[in-house]
Amino acid sequence: MKATVAQLVQLPGVWRGGELEHVVHKVVPTGHARLDAELPGGGWPMGTLSEVLHDGVGIGEVSFLAGALARAADGARMIAWINALHLPYAPALAQAGIPLDRCLVVRPADREDALWAAEQSLKSGACGAVLLWMERFAQEYAWLRRLQMAAESGRAMAVLFRSTAAERHSTPSHLRVVVASDRAQMKVRIPKRRGPPLHQFIPCSGSHSNFLSSRSRSPNVPVLVSSRS
């Protein structure tokens, strides 16, 4: 009758705080081996909200996701760029292997419109990825929760870009990645993931040449990975 702890943790759905979650989620590899190894499931999660925190622009905080974005657009799905700082530059996206004809640029007039557009895009199921730039805003937790649910229902990758000041506040998102840069080397740490946080920075290789590396991408299929193997 008595089950040992060792037996219990073998049961499916039982998760210990010390390990990465091993429930199967759909993920898309980012193309950065070190980063993928630290992400639950071995890639950037689809169907959920994630946050990329960064201070300063121009450190490769968008382009390190190029590989994942290209995969998320598979199956004629769109990539929505909502409320971005500047205009996404078409030649750069093309170099990164992101299909331009699936990119949708949305420049809302205010925050409310931006959040609404993000929710609609996620819910519609037409978007594989929705990228949103937004600092702190009113009723933030409730809105993030809504975006999380919309991402689940639309099976889309939702990524919110904001400054690291947001790290002090709790979030309903399932993944939070902090991006920083040393001189020419980009590095990431993962303060929140489905598993123990990763507090030390790990190098995210080739942040500045990833545009070229992501073009030679391996099999063009979404990957379902269980981290327990």
Add this chain to the structure above:
Amino acid sequence: MIAEGPAQRPLVACANRAAADAGIRAGQAVAAAKALAGSLRVIDRDPAAERETLERIAGWASQFTPMVSIDAQGIAMEVESSLRLFDGHAKLTAAVSRGIRELGFSAMLGVAPTPLAARLFARAEVEGRAVRGCLALQDLPERVADLPLFLMDWPDKTLARLTDLGIVRLRDILALPHEGIAKRFGPEIVLSLERLTGRVADPREPYAAPARFRSRLELPAEAEGVEALLFPLKRLLTELEGCSRGRGAGVQRLVLRLEHGRKSHTRLALEFASPEREADFILAIAREKLGRLTLPAATNAIGLRADALLPYVPRSSAWLPGAREQAIEGERLVERLSARLGADRVFGIALADDHRPEKDWKQCHSREGGKPARANAASFRGRRPTWLLPRPHRLVTEDGLPMLQGTLDLTAGPERIEAGWWDGEEVRRDYYVATNARGESYWIYREHRDLSAWYLHGVFS
């Protein structure tokens, strides 16, 4: 209560339940009716409005069968050929009555092999004598036998004489020899009997709806604000959907008119990328647009107009969503976003044939498919930044070196771009990738004619 007849002596044409409970019957003099119920509200009958309403319903009903005709005070639909599509009588009649309810009307349906019999059944139901639908022609004389003659559209005089003879039911008159009836009551009575039983054909002219859509709805009470308009709007859109279905059409441009009293009104145009007709979808778009409006006053009527009904491409016909369905979902998303944010705030991007960074890309109307001008991005020699500034930004320099949050190191370049000498917007620049101590990378350039001036043009995010 609705009145008709000469102005000197108007008669009751129709009375609602409250009036009927007070003892008011059709055919009474209005004066007599007023004596029965003091608070009676009398409305003059408006045959033009009745006809228009029937036409609207007929237009809507054309989605079920192309053979819809207006029949006295109702519509006749020849559904024999549509039965298979709609999976039998029961489902078809259910769909029709549900649809008419959605339009805001109530209808009595009669199902029979001849239009006259169907009309008879429907009227019998109004009188409270429900008759089961009859499908086989040979059963018809039996089914109609017990119905009273006054349900037929015969002159009152004829009906009175028949009653005098003790002929009050169809059973009685069908048993009589036709020659005798023709001689006494006129050949048209015999003809209608033969059409009723299907012995003589009863050809009808199908109602041809005009190739545009116009409908107007007076609201029962003035509506403040926008939310209250959605329900009546749904009715109009349901009607539009029916009409469009009947023609295999959709609308690309719709004008919604909100009337506030006599003088003022608000117009709202809805435009779609491709013809649409699904009421729920159009309603969702209209809701976003309406949400942006501030109405000057309460609304008392709404009208909907589409000047062109265009061929409609059916959607969701496949049961496995593929690239095509995905593309349609995308189109709809773009429409929903543009409806609220404005079309200029939602767009796609594409490459263009030029070497100048300002002109080697373009905005395109989302998804209209800007085919890549250059087959691939290989023609770009150097790396391109994620963001391009709308216009280059002059950088401060120190000892001739560009500064941006610290000194910039040139990590790649120069890449020389010289173009545009042919159109007066000449560009002669050397581009570099520059990184500062914080690890931020920028795309900067300097002009040939002034090598000391540095400009920021992009950010490698």
